[in-house]
Amino acid sequence: MDFYSFLIQLLNGLQYGLLLFLVASGLTLVFGIMGIINLAHGSFYMLGAYLAFALVSSTGNLFLALPVGIALAMMFGVGLEWLLYRHLYARDHLYQVLMTYGLILVFEELRSLIWGDDVHGVAIPALLAGSFPLTDNLSYPVYRLAISAVCLVLAGGLYWLIQKTRLGMMIRAGAANREMVQALGLNIKLIFTLVFAIGVALAAFAGMIAAPVSSVYPNMGAQVLIICFVVVVIGGIGSVWGALLASVLVGMADTFGQVLLPEYAGMSTYVLMAVVLLWRPEGLFKR
């Protein structure tokens, strides 16, 4: 593998990893703060991708579709938390698994009823459709670089939100001691709803910006969900920074696995997880 092919795979791995981070960060936040294991989190990614498909078909522009899609996803998250998830905070993980498994079935069938079972494509916006030439015959698409850049900005924004703002302080306090926060007069229910909606929006946003490169297809959420579980396990549950590091590791393992050992690539991320578990059973960053 020469230097430029290596660079291309490196950038691909980074882009895939950062995209995973957007989904995994919501999963790990929702677990770390509310103690909910959410199997339906992958469905939010799928929802985003299908929203991108539907909104780009009607508006013709991904840049217009994005804010509308995020707003819709936020509202969806708020409604879902209020209607269903709220009742599971105090319950055993078993029932959380059960309910969110049921939700996946419902979401998949609704997707099938609304959008059908065909694979759809979403056009890359014209502004980002070009590619950077690397050598005479190798080039790298601008859109993939843009994905990485946007994800990095969002990761920075998440850091700022959690560590530097008043809301972030409340979120961290709520994760550490729920009763104490309530006793201090903060509305913990509202904070939980907000965190859940942010998680939904992050996953949906990831699905929306991934749609032009990955296409839009049935059951796309399940695949992402399981990889995100691996990310969360490697990174340490509840740790956003662990999730960031683990996402990039998993992205690299998967991308280079597909180049070097195509038949065994599907397993590479799981082998990585097994190694990390042997070494640190609680993940790289234990909270």
Added chain:
Amino acid sequence: MRSPTRLTVVLLAILLLLALFPLFGEKFYVQLAAKVMIMAIFAMSLDLLVGYTGLISLGHAAFFGLSGYVLARFAPQYAAPSLWTSLPLALGACAIFAAVTGLLVLRTSGVYFIMVTLAFAQMLFFVFHDTPLGGGSDGIYLYAKPEVKLGEVALLDLEDNQVFYWFVLGLMAAVYLFLRYVLASNFGRALVGIKTNEHRMRALGYSSFRYKLANYMLSGTLAGLAGYLAAMQFGFVNPEILSWHTSGGVLVMVILGGMGTLHGAVLGAFVFILLQESLSNQAWFGPLAKHWQLALGLFIIAVALLLPRGLAGLAQWRNRHG
């Protein structure tokens, strides 16, 4: 021996009814009942983990599928394999896989355990989906059911619909009795102790990890038995049997019937498969039958929110209030 309890009497009556069923039941329903009983073995094996040790596995399909694939790989192309060699091989593979993954997954607990078991099952999915070992997404066909021969004499003709049914029924009853025996032993009591308070059990000198590992291997091996029977009944294996929908489905069965009771798992398998079959029945639901998982999903959500002890708990609740 204690005098037979009401439960024993009920179970014996059900066993008798089940044994008589193929004599008057239609072929389709006999096959369906055999499928339910195979899934009941699968659900009981998971109940051992979820209900008795508090370990929520979302990757139990790994053993179910592995065993089926071992049978399919071992079977000669167009001839019948021998049960005496293929069954121990399939179960042995499951026990070894359980031992190796158990060493890793049992280092974790709680929500980690859920995610890691799912991840390892998914790994196995990719092994059989992507590598030449598994025959891709189409899977492998089994052209003949295993032979049960003693010397040259065929003991059971498993190709026969009724014989296969009784064979499965016998195994289900055997697994139930075996697990009852195991759970009443010191080993079983230690498991329940670990579920209730692991620290105390360790303080009492029990090596809780070894107990959990042994239980995990037992559970995986029994799931393998169910997978072997399922592969035999359907006549093919494909990666779908390893998918997390299989793992999720069997977990639903255990919770639905009420966990930690064994017969609850059997009841759950029965209700789940019947629900699946009737919701996807086109004669009853027309075009909606294609989207039967919508109704199933709503049903599962309702159970999770409203019935903390499953359907078995519903009966208890009625006894107390009705």
